[in-house]
Amino acid sequence: MLTKQKIITALEAHKAEIRSFGVMKLTLFGSYARGEATAKSDIDFLVEFKKGRGLFDDSYGLQQFLHTLFKKEIDLVKSALVREELKPFIFEGETVEARV
Numbered sequence: 001m002l003t004k005q006k007i008i009t010a011l012e013a014h015k016a017e018i019r020s021f022g023v024m025k026l027t028l029f030g031s032y033a034r035g036e037a038t039a040k041s042d043i044d045f046l047v048e049f050k051k052g053r054g055l056f057d058d059s060y061g062l063q064q065f066l067h068t069l070f071k072k073e074i075d076l077v078k079s080a081l082v083r084e085e086l087k088p089f090i091f092e093g094e095t096v097e098a099r100v
Contacts, residue, residue, distance in 0.1 A: 002070060004032050007043065010069055015100040021062040022053025025079070026100050029091060042073035046082070046090065054078060 007028055011018065018026060030044030031037040043066070049058060059076060066074045082090060 001039075002032070002037070002043075002072065004028065004035060007032060007070065011100055014065075014069065017065060018062070018100045021058045021065070022050045023058075023062065023100055024048045024050050027079075030075075042075050043070055044075045044077070046077050046079050048079040054080070 011026060011028075025046075025048040027046040028044070029046055031041045032043050037043075045066070047054070047059075047062065059078070063074050063076050066076075077090065
């Protein structure tokens with residue numbers, strides 16, 4: 001079963017590929033970060049792109065790369081698009097930053 005630590009280890013092992021999509025910061029949140037994931041859970045990431053990056057090609061490419069890497073559905077949330085009042089709901093429970 002995929003775990004939080006396995007996800008973080010894989011992200012760190014593939015940081016060059018992840019950075020190629022313009023990623024500055026990638027944060028795992030949701031059920032995998034809390035250790036509550038089931039076989040049907042998707043993987044939730046908050047992503048911060050470099051200025052001028054993160055348009056369709058980068059976002060779609062990153063999502064497909066992560067889907068291929070983990071063999072799971074991926075939910076990417078761009079940090080620049082999250083309204084302040086929604087952040088507590090996104091980050092309830094544990095979050096984990098990957099060093100990419």
